[in-house]
Amino acid sequence: MHRTVLVIMGLALLPMAARADTVDEVIARHVAARGGAAALKAISSVTYKGRFRPAGFDADFVYSETIARGGRVRMNFTLQGLTVVQSYDGQSGWQIMPFQGRKDPENLSADDVKSLQEEADIEGALVDYKAKGATVEDLGVKDVDGAPTRALRVQLKNGDTQTWYLDPDAWLAVRVSTRTRQRGVESVTDTDFGDYEKVSGVYFPFEQESGPQGSMHRQRITVEQVVVNGAFDEHQFTQPSGPEKGTAK
Numbered sequence: 001m002h003r004t005v006l007v008i009m010g011l012a013l014l015p016m017a018a019r020a021d022t023v024d025e026v027i028a029r030h031v032a033a034r035g036g037a038a039a040l041k042a043i044s045s046v047t048y049k050g051r052f053r054p055a056g057f058d059a060d061f062v063y064s065e066t067i068a069r070g071g072r073v074r075m076n077f078t079l080q081g082l083t084v085v086q087s088y089d090g091q092s093g094w095q096i097m098p099f100q101g102r103k104d105p106e107n108l109s110a111d112d113v114k115s116l117q118e119e120a121d122i123e124g125a126l127v128d129y130k131a132k133g134a135t136v137e138d139l140g141v142k143d144v145d146g147a148p149t150r151a152l153r154v155q156l157k158n159g160d161t162q163t164w165y166l167d168p169d170a171w172l173a174v175r176v177s178t179r180t181r182q183r184g185v186e187s188v189t190d191t192d193f194g195d196y197e198k199v200s201g202v203y204f205p206f207e208q209e210s211g212p213q214g215s216m217h218r219q220r221i222t223v224e225q226v227v228v229n230g231a232f233d234e235h236q237f238t239q240p241s242g243p244e245k246g247t248a249k
Contacts, residue, residue, distance in 0.1 A: 023136050026150055026166070027126050033171035035202035040123050043202065043228055044069050050206075050224040052077050055217040063221060065119075072237040073120035088116035089237040105239050111182040114158050118178070125154045125162050133157035141168075144175050172196055172203060177213060188213040200228035 021029075031037050045068040052063035061077040061084075074087040085096040085105075093113035094105045108116070118125065121132070129136050139151035142165060149165035156162060165175040172193070179188045190213050193205035204226050211218035 023138050023152065026138070026152060026171075027129070027136070029171040030126060030166055030173075033203070035198065037127075039201040040127060043122055043200070045229055045232060046122060046204075047227040047230055047232060048204075048221075048223050048225070049227075051222045053220045053222075055211060055219045066232050066236065067120055067122050068232070068234075068237070069122065071117065071120045073116055074236050075119075086116060087237050087239070088113060088120055089239070090120070092239070093117075094239040105241075107239070109183075111180075114160055114180060114182075115178075117158055118156065118160065118162070124164075124173075125156060126152065126164060129154060139163065147174075149174060170196075173205075197226075199226045202228070 031040065034040065045066060047067075048063070048065045050063050051060040053060050059079065061079045063075075063077055065073065065075045067073045071090040072088060074085065077084040079099075082098040083096070084099065085094075086108075087094055093108035093116045095108055096102070096105050125132070125134060126136065134157055135155045137153040137155075139153055141148050142151040143149070144165045148168060150168050152164045152166070154162045154164065159181065161179040163177040163179075164173055165177075166172065167174050174193060176191050176193070177188055178191070179186065181187075189210055191208060191210040193208055195207040196203045196205050198204075204223070206223040206226075208221040208223075209218045
């Protein structure tokens with residue numbers, strides 16, 4: 001009888017045992033699922049190429065993005081010969097918005113640049129979070145579109161908060177919710193990830209949808225190619241002094 005009671009208690013405690021994993025143990029599973037710490041650390045740069053569909057738009061932009069060590073990132077969105085640029089060189093951010101009639105590069109404010117700082121993190125906020133000046137809180141099991149996930153809340157050094165929702169089987173991110181404050185206004189953006197494929201030993205999401213939390217207006221990035229440690233222009237992240245080729249004239 002005592003043995004039966006112990007067995008029943010053990011079965012009842014199984015979900016609690018899974019829940020009892022520490023934050024660092026959950027992150028270790030996530031890192032291993034993506035390809036392992038060594039494979040992630042071996043990445044010095046990654047370039048994405050594909051298509052970008054803005055919310056409510058009926059055409060695709062040609063999309064390219066390069067992220068490089070040193071916290072650098074540049075994103076290009078091209079349509080009808082005009083290219084929108086957003087870039088961060090590790091210290092300051094800038095953009096070119098030709099569809100708004102602004103052909104010259106312009107500085108981004110400290111609030112506006114936060115999303116680029118986060119984008120420039122090759123491994124993502126969970127990896128080496130302590131060294132990056134962040135803290136992580138375990139939120140336990142949370143529902144995402146009817147499916148259970150393991151949720152971790154990351155308080156970033158720049159003041160933003162990210163909540164990572166990890167698939168409890170694959171341990172890859174299915175959603176990241178970012179809470180930020182810009183010009184005194186707080187907002188939350190949900191970014192969903194899918195169609196993971198392995199490139200150079202690391203899993204990357206080839207589908208990405210994002211938009212304001214609770215809104216049906218979402219933008220989509222469809223990645224067609226990922227290049228790890230390929231050749232790229234080291235100067236592309238630096239703000240030019242005049243208009244770049246492909247912007248409005």
